Amino acid sequence: MTQPVSADFLPYLNWIDAQQEAMVADLIRVAEINSGSYHTAGVNQVAETFAELAAGLGGDVSWHDLPPQQVVNDKGELTERPLGRALQISKRPEAQLRVFLCGHLDTVFPRDSSFQQVRWLDDNTLNGPGVADLKGGLVLMLRALQAFENSPWAEQLGWDILFNPDEEIGSPGSSALFPYFAERTQVGLLYEPAYADGNLAGERKGSGNFSVVVRGRAAHAGREHHLGRNAVRALADFTSALDDLNGQRAGVTINPGYVTGGGPVNIVPDLAVMKFNIRLEKPEDEDWCWQHIRRLQADINSRDGLTLEVHGGFGRKPKVLSPANLKLAELVRECGQSLGLQLEFKPTGGCCDGNNLAACGLPNIDTLGIVGGKIHSHEEYARVDTLAERSKLTALILLRLATDTDRSWLQPCAGQC
Numbered sequence: 001m002t003q004p005v006s007a008d009f010l011p012y013l014n015w016i017d018a019q020q021e022a023m024v025a026d027l028i029r030v031a032e033i034n035s036g037s038y039h040t041a042g043v044n045q046v047a048e049t050f051a052e053l054a055a056g057l058g059g060d061v062s063w064h065d066l067p068p069q070q071v072v073n074d075k076g077e078l079t080e081r082p083l084g085r086a087l088q089i090s091k092r093p094e095a096q097l098r099v100f101l102c103g104h105l106d107t108v109f110p111r112d113s114s115f116q117q118v119r120w121l122d123d124n125t126l127n128g129p130g131v132a133d134l135k136g137g138l139v140l141m142l143r144a145l146q147a148f149e150n151s152p153w154a155e156q157l158g159w160d161i162l163f164n165p166d167e168e169i170g171s172p173g174s175s176a177l178f179p180y181f182a183e184r185t186q187v188g189l190l191y192e193p194a195y196a197d198g199n200l201a202g203e204r205k206g207s208g209n210f211s212v213v214v215r216g217r218a219a220h221a222g223r224e225h226h227l228g229r230n231a232v233r234a235l236a237d238f239t240s241a242l243d244d245l246n247g248q249r250a251g252v253t254i255n256p257g258y259v260t261g262g263g264p265v266n267i268v269p270d271l272a273v274m275k276f277n278i279r280l281e282k283p284e285d286e287d288w289c290w291q292h293i294r295r296l297q298a299d300i301n302s303r304d305g306l307t308l309e310v311h312g313g314f315g316r317k318p319k320v321l322s323p324a325n326l327k328l329a330e331l332v333r334e335c336g337q338s339l340g341l342q343l344e345f346k347p348t349g350g351c352c353d354g355n356n357l358a359a360c361g362l363p364n365i366d367t368l369g370i371v372g373g374k375i376h377s378h379e380e381y382a383r384v385d386t387l388a389e390r391s392k393l394t395a396l397i398l399l400r401l402a403t404d405t406d407r408s409w410l411q412p413c414a415g416q417c
């Protein structure tokens with residue numbers, strides 16, 4: 001049975017409707033600041049803009065410097081790439097019930113991308129870098145918190161916001177912060193875009209990114225071919241055998257996606273580099289994958305004059321819905337119904353920070369952002385009328401959490417990560 005929104009809440013939700021134009025202006029402003037994950041100055045500028053937009057919330061602001069990302073380059077060397085800063089805003093750390101709100105500042109569009117400006121596709125559809133993924137979500141989240149703070153129930157609930165700078169590259173620096181937030185909060189709300197049809201994500205696959213470096217021995221291809229040890233051939237053997245693992249375990253897929261190596265064809269190549277991604281469904285799939293990777297690695301390393309190194313690992317654990325997470329999904333569905341939205345939760349092979357938070361034991365809904373589509377492409381768009389719609393959804397979730405008397409399902413986090 002659909003419950004209408006409590007009349008007590010209506011003034012605070014109606015206030016959000018009046019914020020629609022201001023939210024659109026904020027979205028255009030932040031979308032036109034390039035914040036490709038490695039454009040740290042741009043990422044930091046977006047963070048500073050959000051700190052300014054959040055000033056009215058009266059939270060405590062802190063900045064986190066993150067360690068650089070380790071990346072294997074085409075020469076097989078481990079290099080470091082600096083990351084932007086993470087921004088934390090917190091209120092009422094002493095509250096009994098605390099909520100974690102999170103969204104990323106970065107986009108997949110680098111500083112030199114040709115995709116830098118927004119444009120209107122029609123009255124309601126805005127095309128632009130990060131308008132859906134995820135800047136629209138951050139804009140509507142701040143308005144929802146403001147509506148909540150305007151209400152007399154604000155004292156019932158404390159919150160932490162984390163704006164992280166590196167989600168689009170797998171949160172290599174910021175994921176170390178998640179256990180800290182998971183421990184001080186009981187519910188996670190994340191602002192990845194909702195699907196184009198308005199629905200939300202449920203279970204998510206886990207994911208790992210790996211780099212393989214093979215070193216052999218160079219030799220003249222004509223005069224001393226027998227003295228060479230061909231790194232390209234060894235890498236090809238490893239890659240073929242790895243790809244053959246596809247189909248051997250339900251839910252596990254392996255994608256060799258990048259390869260480089262060798263040089264002039266009159267030299268036996270002594271270096272080859274390959275990168276691959278694995279998706280999996282169950283936490284125990286990781287062990288299965290590692291066993292096979294190690295076996296294939298040992299095979300190459302047993303060959304004369306050849307070595308194979310493996311870098312990387314499973315940065316995103318599968319998101320499996322715990323009983324508390326199912327309860328939270330039910331609450332979100334009810335809030336949606338009260339606002340006239342029929343929300344469904346659909347499993348996905350994609351990953352986000354919701355994976356890591358679930359692995360930390362924090363029940364979370366991770367697609368509370370704007371409704372949009374074609375993300376990670378120059379056709380990325382957002383439906384701007386959903387700024388107010390989804391902002392009200394979050395505000396209502398916060399109001400319900402603050403006022404519902406049954407909190408038995410909200411366990412303090414046991415710190416599983």
Ligand SMILES: [Zn+2]
Nearest residue numbers: 133134167192
């Ligand atoms: Zn995203």
